[in-house]
Amino acid sequence: MHALANPNRFLKLAAVIQPWAxxxxxxxxxxxxPYALVFSPEDYQQGNTVRIMYIHVPAxxxxxxxxxxxxAGSAAFLIWRHPVANMVARASAPVGAMFxxxxxxxxxxxxxxxxxxxxVWDARLTSMLVLFFLYLGYMALGDAFERQEQGDRAAAxxxxxxxxxxxxxxxxxxxWNTLHQPSIFSxxxxxxxxxxxxxxxLMVGAFQSYYVVVILMRVRAQVLSAKVRxxxxxQAAG
Amino acid sequence: MSAFLALVKRDVRLSVRQRxxxxxxxxxxxxxxxxxxxxVGPEPGVLExxxxxxxxxxxxxxxxxxxxxxxxxxxQDGALDLLLSSPMSAxxxxxxxxxxxxxxxxxxxxxxxxxxxxxxxxxxxxVMPVIIALTLGTPTLSLIGAIGAxxxxxxxxxxxxxxxxVLPLYIPVLIFGVGAVDAAVMGFNAERLYxxxxxxxLIAAPLxxxxxxxxxxxxR
Numbered sequence: 001m002h003a004l005a006n007p008n009r010f011l012k013l014a015a016v017i018q019p020w021a022x023x024x025x026x027x028x029x030x031x032x033x034p035y036a037l038v039f040s041p042e043d044y045q046q047g048n049t050v051r052i053m054y055i056h057v058p059a060x061x062x063x064x065x066x067x068x069x070x071x072a073g074s075a076a077f078l079i080w081r082h083p084v085a086n087m088v089a090r091a092s093a094p095v096g097a098m099f100x101x102x103x104x105x106x107x108x109x110x111x112x113x114x115x116x117x118x119x120v121w122d123a124r125l126t127s128m129l130v131l132f133f134l135y136l137g138y139m140a141l142g143d144a145f146e147r148q149e150q151g152d153r154a155a156a157x158x159x160x161x162x163x164x165x166x167x168x169x170x171x172x173x174x175x176w177n178t179l180h181q182p183s184i185f186s187x188x189x190x191x192x193x194x195x196x197x198x199x200x201x202l203m204v205g206a207f208q209s210y211y212v213v214v215i216l217m218r219v220r221a222q223v224l225s226a227k228v229r230x231x232x233x234x235q236a237a238g
Numbered sequence: 239m240s241a242f243l244a245l246v247k248r249d250v251r252l253s254v255r256q257r258x259x260x261x262x263x264x265x266x267x268x269x270x271x272x273x274x275x276x277x278v279g280p281e282p283g284v285l286e287x288x289x290x291x292x293x294x295x296x297x298x299x300x301x302x303x304x305x306x307x308x309x310x311x312x313x314q315d316g317a318l319d320l321l322l323s324s325p326m327s328a329x330x331x332x333x334x335x336x337x338x339x340x341x342x343x344x345x346x347x348x349x350x351x352x353x354x355x356x357x358x359x360x361x362x363x364x365v366m367p368v369i370i371a372l373t374l375g376t377p378t379l380s381l382i383g384a385i386g387a388x389x390x391x392x393x394x395x396x397x398x399x400x401x402x403x404v405l406p407l408y409i410p411v412l413i414f415g416v417g418a419v420d421a422a423v424m425g426f427n428a429e430r431l432y433x434x435x436x437x438x439x440l441i442a443a444p445l446x447x448x449x450x451x452x453x454x455x456x457x458r
Contacts, residue, residue, distance in 0.1 A: 078452075078456075126409065126413075130406045130409055133402070133405070133406040134406055136402065137399075137402045137403040137406065140399055140402055140403075141389060141390065141393065141399060141403060144390070144393035144394050144395060144396075144399055145392055145393050145394070146392070146394070150392055150456070150457055151393075153456035153457070154389045154390070154393070154453060154456060154457060157385075157389060157449060157452055157453045157456060158389055158403060160449075161385055161407070161449050162406075162407070
């Protein structure tokens with residue numbers, strides 16, 4: 001990991017990973033989307049509206065995963081001054097915010113027919129909304145300073161402070177009486193039928209590989225813009 | 239310890255001499271709460287139902303107003319740099335400033351809240367719960383707010399940025415604070431909710447000064 005602190009080395013590794021990630025992403029979407037949205041079985045209670053789950057659950061997972069990456073990258077940046085870790089964290093923020101927004105919106109679309117209301121202030125929904133605001137705050141804070149390094153460090157601290165929300169979200173359905181469905185993973189095994197599990201995992205794989213593709217693109221863009229800035233400074237100095 | 243107390247006394251003395259912070263916070267709190275009966279209308283029962291929530295949200299916003307000044311004034315004239323380079327630990331420095339902030343802005347809120355509860359037609363059984371809940375909650379608000387203030391110290395558009403960062407972190411305190419008052423008014427035992435509020439305070443008390451100190455040192 002410390003070897004990857006050199007941006008050029010990271011870019012070389014990224015160039016190797018990127019085509020595979022794109023291939024996996026396209027494949028998973030190509031197989032997963034029709035499987036999930038058309039060919040998977042209807043739910044005996046919910047009918048066809050259960051298909052929102054195939055977008056909602058992967059988006060929720062990715063929202064949490066992105067914040068986890070953001071927090072881990074911020075910690076690495078603060079502890080070891082790892083520059084690439086900070087770039088990964090900054091790149092992860094808009095993507096994670098988008099996934100969280102997608103999760104909230106698809107959840108509202110699902111809640112209206114299922115629960116009769118698009119929104120309810122229970123623990124899971126409220127903490128996901130707080131996660132969305134934490135993403136927005138991180139992005140706003142990181143860009144609010146004259147000196148980039150100051151913004152990076154402030155945003156990194158904010159990411160770590162907000163990471164207390166992650167266990168709250170994860171365990172909210174266990175700790176409180178909530179309208180939201182509890183976790184499908186338990187001691188008794190997985191409580192979802194295998195015919196629905198396959199498209200669900202395919203969609204999770206698709207979203208995950210999409211995340212890798214976008215993060216690598218964004219980090220590459222950050223490294224290149226830093227190089228451009230350095231070149232301009234050298235040119236201005238004579 | 240003596241440095242800690244000296245810093246608290248200094249900050250309280252400065253704030254008392256200026257009076258701007260305390261007056262601003264108390265004034266904002268009072269005026270905003272008084273607006274609600276006009277906005278919500280004279281229908282009986284409505285104000286009573288939302289009373290606890292209105293008190294808490296406006297107390298929160300009033301606390302937010304004064305957060306800017308925890309560090310900004312000292313940062314501007316260089317006193318903050320001197321304090322950070324002194325042998326006093328940065329965590330103790332932040333803790334002292336937060337205590338002073340709570341004494342000058344949180345305590346007026348606690349004192350005013352029951353009085354303003356009358357204008358919101360809150361029952362007399364709510365006076366003690368409001369006082370207890372605010373006493374347990376406002377220090378947590380000051381602590382969490384100090385992190386936001388430290389993070390945004392050199393930022394542009396600090397005024398808008400601070401609420402965006404701090405308000406999501408305030409939500410748990412708000413939920414349990416309003417819950418405690420509502421439960422007590424409805425006759426349920428609010429003890430469990432007071433304990434959660436106290437728990438939030440106990441978690442925030444060591445962690446927030448540490449995070450804010452890290453933010454201050456990172457921002458130099």
